[in-house]
Amino acid sequence: MATPGPGLDPVSREVIVKIGLDSKANIIKADPEYFQISKSKNEEVRWVCDQDHEHPKDGPCFTVDFEKNDSPFYESQFSSAAPVSGLAKRNVLPGRKIYEYTVRIKGKPDLDPGGGVQQ
Numbered sequence: 001m002a003t004p005g006p007g008l009d010p011v012s013r014e015v016i017v018k019i020g021l022d023s024k025a026n027i028i029k030a031d032p033e034y035f036q037i038s039k040s041k042n043e044e045v046r047w048v049c050d051q052d053h054e055h056p057k058d059g060p061c062f063t064v065d066f067e068k069n070d071s072p073f074y075e076s077q078f079s080s081a082a083p084v085s086g087l088a089k090r091n092v093l094p095g096r097k098i099y100e101y102t103v104r105i106k107g108k109p110d111l112d113p114g115g116g117v118q119q
């Protein structure tokens, strides 16, 4: 990632989705469950680990896969080790389409949250 120049704040272009575990049910939780990124503002998603744990050293603690109805991004697989989505694809039109994705954490049932691309 490029180092930000003066006056640039890279954080403001990132939409954070926290991936954790629901403390009661012990199931995967995504917050927000539905992300929205703005194409005109060049926003990206960053999935962050919200688990209170030591990060496993033998792999990512969660994975994110856009495999149900396409990915709005140039890549379709992300994880705690590769957490930034990058920009929405040029040919993705802002609209109401919900891109479902699958979050996996070892030993837990999968979670299918979603996201969309706005103007």
Ligand SMILES: [Zn+2]
Residues within 6 Å of the ligand: 049, 050, 051, 053, 054, 055, 056, 061, 062, 080
């Ligand atoms: Zn973690």
